[in-house]
Amino acid sequence: MKYLITGGAGFIGSHLVSNIIDSAEKIIVIDNLITGNMSNIDEFKKNKNFEFVKHDIQYHFDPKENIDYVIHLASCASPVAYSENPINTLKSGSIGTINALGIARKYNSKFLLTSTSEVYGDPKESPQSESYWGNVNPVGPRSMYDESKRFAEAATQAYITEYSVNASIVRIFNTYGPNMQLDDGRVVTNFIVQALGNEDITIYGNGQQTRSFSYIEDTVSGLLKALYYKKPDIFNIGNDNEITILELAKIILKLTNSKSKIVNNPLPKDDPMQRRPDLTKSQSILGYKTQIDLEEGLVKTINWVKQTRG
Numbered sequence: 001m002k003y004l005i006t007g008g009a010g011f012i013g014s015h016l017v018s019n020i021i022d023s024a025e026k027i028i029v030i031d032n033l034i035t036g037n038m039s040n041i042d043e044f045k046k047n048k049n050f051e052f053v054k055h056d057i058q059y060h061f062d063p064k065e066n067i068d069y070v071i072h073l074a075s076c077a078s079p080v081a082y083s084e085n086p087i088n089t090l091k092s093g094s095i096g097t098i099n100a101l102g103i104a105r106k107y108n109s110k111f112l113l114t115s116t117s118e119v120y121g122d123p124k125e126s127p128q129s130e131s132y133w134g135n136v137n138p139v140g141p142r143s144m145y146d147e148s149k150r151f152a153e154a155a156t157q158a159y160i161t162e163y164s165v166n167a168s169i170v171r172i173f174n175t176y177g178p179n180m181q182l183d184d185g186r187v188v189t190n191f192i193v194q195a196l197g198n199e200d201i202t203i204y205g206n207g208q209q210t211r212s213f214s215y216i217e218d219t220v221s222g223l224l225k226a227l228y229y230k231k232p233d234i235f236n237i238g239n240d241n242e243i244t245i246l247e248l249a250k251i252i253l254k255l256t257n258s259k260s261k262i263v264n265n266p267l268p269k270d271d272p273m274q275r276r277p278d279l280t281k282s283q284s285i286l287g288y289k290t291q292i293d294l295e296e297g298l299v300k301t302i303n304w305v306k307q308t309r310g
């Protein structure tokens with residue numbers, strides 16, 4: 001099978017490549033490296049079935065060969081990256097998604113859109129099921145990301161309806177693990193880096209906001225199940241173990257034996273207060289099941305951060 005992966009040099013993309021490289025006939029990664037890193041995919045370059053193309057999916061791309069699966073990950077994904085690159089983020093989610101869908105249409109490929117739990121915004125119901133429409137501020141500080149993904153979902157739905165493209169939409173909930181950027185403001189790596197350096201752990205607000213963290217291997221297994229699912233559909237993928245940010249900080253302090261103190265910073269505008277996926281649909285239709293609990297995943301991530309920073 002031949003795969004085209006946009007954004008494949010990033011955190012999730014590099015793990016996807018690692019999972020399928022041995023069985024794939026060919027993998028083409030296209031990435032503009034705005035937040036991705038060649039070091040994430042260097043190890044794959046020796047494989048003759050792996051090709052890297054430096055390209056921005058905002059511009060037309062034609063692989064000029066049959067592609068069985070198009071996986072569209074390309075987008076800034078962290079608050080730091082999308083706030084610094086708002087137009088780029090909006091164009092990746094809109095024009096970039098249309099371009100990626102165009103490839104799937106031309107080559108009759110199965111298409112996977114990696115959307116996000118951010119489409120639910122600051123949710124008014126919990127857990128969030130796929131049928132919930134969300135509560136998003138269209139002009140708020142996170143809007144370039146949330147709305148680009150909402151557009152991407154609408155575009156995917158339109159290609160399903162008008163062109164019969166076989167596409168799945170996956171709404172990924174907070175995922176963490178090796179190959180994340182250490183300085184992009186995502187909470188797990190932030191806390192680990194602060195704890196290992198015995199620096200203050202900075203919590204936004206009182207830390208009572210909740211998140212549900214999924215280890216990368218579980219998220220990737222869900223993405224692949226949705227990719228190989230035969231029909232167009234939409235799935236939450238993540239872990240439904242919901243904890244407060246304060247609890248997360250305390251667990252990381254314990255696992256790192258850190259002397260860091262917890263300090264409170266102001267809560268950013270529109271920061272969601274609650275995040276927990278309803279996984280009923282992905283469990284019953286895809287047979288999705290998480291395997292790695294939070295402490296186990298955090299230990300693996302802490303060890304990787306230690307190795308990376310030397």
Ligand SMILES: NC(=O)c1ccc[n+]([C@@H]2O[C@H](COP(=O)([O-])OP(=O)(O)OC[C@H]3O[C@@H](n4cnc5c(N)ncnc54)[C@H](O)[C@@H]3O)[C@@H](O)[C@H]2O)c1
Nearest residue numbers: 007010011012032033034035036056057073074075077175
């Ligand atoms: N990690 C998470 O917790 C999470 C949660 C929800 C959704 N997602 C989605 O999963 C996808 C991957 O996220 P990630 O965490 O691996 O982030 P990442 O920043 O590590 O990876 C994104 C990749 O896309 C590339 N990219 C961005 N814009 C591009 C463009 N216009 N053309 C080509 N390449 C481009 C970047 O260089 C990077 O390699 C994103 O679409 C993100 O929105 C991630």
